[in-house]
Each structure stands twice: as C-alpha cells, then as structure tokens.
Amino acid sequence: MRVAIFDFDGTLYSKETFQLLMRHMKHHPTHRSKYKTFFRKILPLYIGYKIKIVPEHTMKERSMQIYVDALHTLPKNELDDYFQEMRESMREGFNKDVISRLKQHKKDGVHVMLVSGAYTSLLNAVTEDLGFDVIIGTEIPFTDEGALNRDVSIHHIQGKRKNEKILESLAGYEIDWTNSFAYGDSFSDLPVLELVGKPVAVKPEQRLKQVAIERDWAIL
Incomplete structure (x- = not known):
C-alpha cells in the first residue's frame, strides 16, 4: 500500500x-x-x-x-x-495545487492521510468532503459526559509525535514507503518527509527549502 x-x-x-x-x-x-x-x-x-x-x-x-x-x-x-x-473561511485559504495532488492520489488508489497539530475536530470540520482515509490531529480531552476534561493536558501532535501517530495508524499494513508521498512546508515536517521516497516541500520555509534543494526533493 x-x-x-x-x-x-x-x-x-x-x-x-x-x-x-x-x-x-x-x-x-x-x-x-x-x-x-x-x-x-x-x-x-x-x-x-x-x-x-x-x-x-x-x-x-x-x-x-x-x-x-x-x-x-x-x-x-x-x-x-x-x-x-x-x-x-478556512476553505478559501486552501492551496489549490495541493488539493489537486490529493485528488490525483485518491484516483490512483493511494491511502491519503492528514496529519497536523491542529485540533482534530477542526480538521474534521473543514476537510469533511476531501476524502481523507485518516485524519490525525491534536485531540481535545473530554469527559464521558462531553465536558472538557481539565485534568488531562493537551498532547500536541508535532515533530516526531507525527511519525509515532502515522506508524501507529498504519500498523498491520505493508507500506511501500519508497513510492509513498509526504507534503510539508516547514523544517519541523522533516521527520515525516523523511519517511517516504517521494517528499514534496510546499512553499517551504528557508531551512526546509535548503534541505529540499540539497536532497533534490520536489518543491511545489
């Protein structure tokens, strides 16, 4: 896969x-x-x-x-x-080129994942019709009654935590990492981009752009 x-x-x-x-x-x-x-x-x-x-x-x-x-x-x-x-208001700020890539991956039968530090409930709300197979974000802790659980701290999904959640989600699947893709814009996305054989730097910040150039990665 x-x-x-x-x-x-x-x-x-x-x-x-x-x-x-x-x-x-x-x-x-x-x-x-x-x-x-x-x-x-x-x-x-x-x-x-x-x-x-x-x-x-x-x-x-x-x-x-x-x-x-x-x-x-x-x-x-x-x-x-x-x-x-x-x-x-958020959908107005979507990157059309990235949306195009997403749609193409879905047509090609690729397992598409959204992995972000944003709140999971927000990600679900704004991307509900884009067809992601998996959405991984920062969970807001609630009690069984649906109230905010203030005894449990936010566990922000960033950096290496993204990789942990990705690998946890894909446990049990045989992944063709060499022919898989990852899209990111910042240097903090590097651990995820390094997971795959086809990383894409999207309007990258300078540090990531330098890495992308040195490693001959695609830049969108």
Whole structure:
C-alpha cells in the first residue's frame, strides 16, 4: 500500500490555523468576552518564546491548551459547532495545487492521510468532503459526559509525535514507503518527509527549502 501524508498549516491550508482561531474568538458574537482572558494568559508565553526562553514546541503546546481552556464552558457538541463556523473561511485559504495532488492520489488508489497539530475536530470540520482515509490531529480531552476534561493536558501532535501517530495508524499494513508521498512546508515536517521516497516541500520555509534543494526533493 502506498500512502500520501499531508500537513495542514502552510501546506493544505496556506495560512496559520492558530491566527484564525484567535480572530474567530476575538470577533465571535457569543464568545468574544473570553478573548481577554485568553490573551492575558498567552501573552507571557509568546514573549518568552520571542526572547528564546520558551522553546517553540512548548509554546505551541501551551498555546493550544490555553485556547481550549478559554472555551472550557462549551460541551463537546458546542465546541464542534464553534469549529464548524470556521469552515468556509478556512476553505478559501486552501492551496489549490495541493488539493489537486490529493485528488490525483485518491484516483490512483493511494491511502491519503492528514496529519497536523491542529485540533482534530477542526480538521474534521473543514476537510469533511476531501476524502481523507485518516485524519490525525491534536485531540481535545473530554469527559464521558462531553465536558472538557481539565485534568488531562493537551498532547500536541508535532515533530516526531507525527511519525509515532502515522506508524501507529498504519500498523498491520505493508507500506511501500519508497513510492509513498509526504507534503510539508516547514523544517519541523522533516521527520515525516523523511519517511517516504517521494517528499514534496510546499512553499517551504528557508531551512526546509535548503534541505529540499540539497536532497533534490520536489518543491511545489
């Protein structure tokens, strides 16, 4: 079985999800009052990251936690609806070339996967008609009653964690890695891109672009 693994931010979606999440909360007709609390908590974290006290992976994981904590009063069904509201604005930012590649892989019978650090429920909402065989994202922990479980921390899917989840999902299958594909835009996507024989750098940041050139990878 061949696979095609797609990143989301900067790859399938040409922008940054978290920036859109922030705007969505800030201007939301019902939940905008939560933005001030969210912003007060995230600001010191972001400053720590900018002055290189807080590592990037830590900043991202804590940011995801702070965002969900700000919406802790919403049960799962309402939080799903909240993400669903972002569907159309996010789809406007989809990379048409990447969508074209995705459709071709599906025609060719390739097992297509979306692997991202974005919230899984958000990914499901905005890509529900694209036909991904597997969607792997950052899960939001809920109790059996559907309330946010604040005793369980967010486990942000990034870096090598993506590979762990990919291999876990594909356990039991015989994968033709040499003829499989992966699409990513940032240097942090390198572990996933190195899994396959046909990596594609999508509008890559400079560090990834340099790697792609040195290794003669495709650049989209």
